[in-house]
Amino acid sequence: MDHSLYFHIPFCKRRCHYCDFNTYAGMENHIEAYMMALIKEFQMVIKNQKLNIHTIYFGGGTPSIVPSRWYKQLINEIKDTGLMRDNCEITLEANPGTLTVRYLQELNAAGINRLSLGVQSTNTFDLQRLDRIHSVDEILANHQNARRVGFDNINFDMIFALPWQDLPSWKNSLNRAITLHPEHFSLYSLIIEPGTPLFNWHQKGWIEPQDEDVEADMYEYAIEALSVSGYEHYEISNWALRNKEISFQSRHNKQYWLNQPYFGFGAGAHGYVNGIRTVNTPGIQDYITRIQKSSPELLEYPSSPAAISTNHVDVSTQMMDTMMLGLRLVSEGVRNDVFAERFQRTIHEVFGEKISRLEQQGLVEWVGDTNQRLRLTHRGIFLANRVFRKFV
Ligand code: SF4
Known part of the structure; x- marks a missing residue:
């Protein structure tokens, strides 16, 4: 059976206006202790297990603000276990505005072979209202840097159904992204989450969620435009370039949709192994403290000292999950x-x-x-x- 590893990197330069993810701005001084804890958590949980690791994913947050040497060290630790497959897919989420040629070269040398770029929009007004740290020029420049360094498997994350967006504006944003020919697109409609600045604006009556019919038109347009441009719509929100020899579908995300096992390491990370779901503590300092104080002998596989919740999933729930997740694979x-x-x-x-x-x-x-x-x-x-x- 194949296994996947997810590592959560909960650091961002600042918090975007729509974001309710488990991430923290202004805590970069914790990066070193956090990454050391991440390595220790991996070693403790995986110890003595027989696994076949075929995907690794560094998600965030903004993993690309962490120095590349930490990824090199972590990937080497994983390799040293002898459990990692040769053609392992190793993805790093990266934000435009953080990717110099040198940093990308170091990531490449560390073993990262897939980049997921948080593009979100190719429209300056959208990026400003979402309070993203990057500009449209930085998307173009960082993408070009990644290509120059040799990354040949790149995903663009984009958001549509923004409250102020109309259909022509979304078409322009997506079409401009398509001209850059990433191998993969993940497109999500915006949800206005409680606790975010967008939610406050909505409470004050300044913005309204996008009209459902317009949202459906935007989605329909994406399906058509990406199909014409050679992308296979393989999951509700995901498209991969069609290529007879190589699949650019996200192997890591397919692990979730096929309801197959994955380990979640880091603050707030979720895991699902041997029919057991685990959730780690969300706070950075609490996570570091729990890992630092723990000793491996007390651990019951696959739980981690950072876990605040461990639940056995009964068979009927496993069957329901398999249907609900698997039906997301719209082609398969x-x-x-x-x-x-x-x-x-x-x-x-x-x-x-x-x-x-x-x-x-x-x-x-x-x-x-x-x-x-x-x-x-x-x-x-x-x-x-x-x-x-x-x-x-
Ligand atoms: S970069 Fe991503 S994780 Fe960080 S604040 Fe923005 S949306 Fe949230």
Whole structure:
């Protein structure tokens, strides 16, 4: 069985106006102690396990404000265990405005082979209102730097359905990004989260969430524009360049959507291994203290000394999760034979009635003859949350 590792890097230069992630601005003086704790947590949890690590992901926060030597050291620690596959996908989330040629060269030399750039928009007004640290020119320059250094697997994260955005503005923003030919796009509609400046603006009546019909039009446009430009829509919010020899789909994120095991290291990180979900403490200082004080002998695999929650997931919840996550893979869907091998029951046996009703509503469909797969229809993609609720 393949395993994935997620490392959370909760440092940012400043907090963007829409952000409710577990990240902290102005705490860069903790980076050294935090990265040492991250290495120790990995060593303690993984110790003596037989794993096949095929993806590693450094997410944030802004991982690209951490000196590259820490990634080199951490990746070397992982390699030294002998558990990492040769062709391991190693992704680092990076923000435009933080990527010099030298830093990118060091990341490349450390073993990072995939970059996920937090582009968000190619429109100056959007970037300013979101309070991103970067400009459009920095997106272009940093992307060019990454190409020059040799990164050939780059994702662009972008946001649409901004309160002030209209359809032509979104089209321009996306089209400009497409001209840069990243191998992958992740597109998410903005959610105005409590506790953010955008939420306060909404409370004061200064902005309203985007109209649902306009949001659907923006999404529909993305599906069409990316398809015409050679991208496969493989997950509700994700597109990968079509290439017969190489897949640019995110192997790490597919681990989540296939409900396969992953370890979560760092403050606030989530893990799911051996049917057990773990959640680490969110605070940087609390995380460092817990790891520093702990001793490996007291650990019960796969839990970490930083875990504040450890829950065993029962089989019926595992089956529901497998359906809800797997249906996000809009092209592949959920394979009946894989489901049956995992749970000793077919999808038909467990969810037959619910699926019949969803089929009648035109929201899901069975495809394939020998290896039957259940997937969302085009209409189902737009009403995915309604479909997912049926499996709860
Ligand atoms: S860069 Fe990302 S994680 Fe950091 S504040 Fe902005 S949205 Fe949040």
